[in-house]
Amino acid sequence: GAVVSQHPSWVICKSGTSVKIECRSLDFQATTMFWYRQFPKQSLMLMATSNEGSKATYEQGVEKDKFLINHASLTLSTLTVTSAHPEDSSFYICSARDILEGNSNQPQHFGDGTRLSIL
């Protein structure tokens, strides 16, 4: 159980393109999903917390207009990297917490991640 599907797994596109990444909880509902960014051999850096039915909470230094987050249902959150540039190339990973599990005292279930390469 607790499967999170992330799509696409790999994106290569030209500079200036907007890229949408989907994160779905397949067998549970999630009021909260998290978006992380990971550079090679680095840790997971939380970008934003996606809340179903309300605005996302962004971490300091993360541009809201650059990284658009939509959490329209209890099973789907999307991250759109707008007008992507080479410096946005990274590994983006989402995670979700089961609605029944409440707060941070429960594990996060991670998607497989999306490798984004901007040429």
Add this chain to the structure above:
Amino acid sequence: GQQVMQIPQYQHVQEGEDFTTYCNSSTTLSNIQWYKQRPGGHPVFLIQLVKSGEVKKQKRLTFQFGEAKKNSSLHITATQTTDVGTYFCAGGSGYSTLTFGKGTMLLVSP
């Protein structure tokens, strides 16, 4: 803000040797979680510790949570090549988010 420090950053051992990674938080934690990320993969939840002084075991893996709930360790006995990956600790403070340590990359040579 809360910071979680993890050492060492990297360790290379021979198969059969033991391995330990340590995690320290700048603030008292409500819980600590451990994740393993294989090369090219995504983090996979291993375990959660909640109680002060708690010790949990999963086969060759032993997890400890400090008495002050500010530090934790993961010890692997007799490593195997399948243990290769990066081990992350993540501290929870009672809010919804976790703060991840930088991770310890483990390489095991046969």
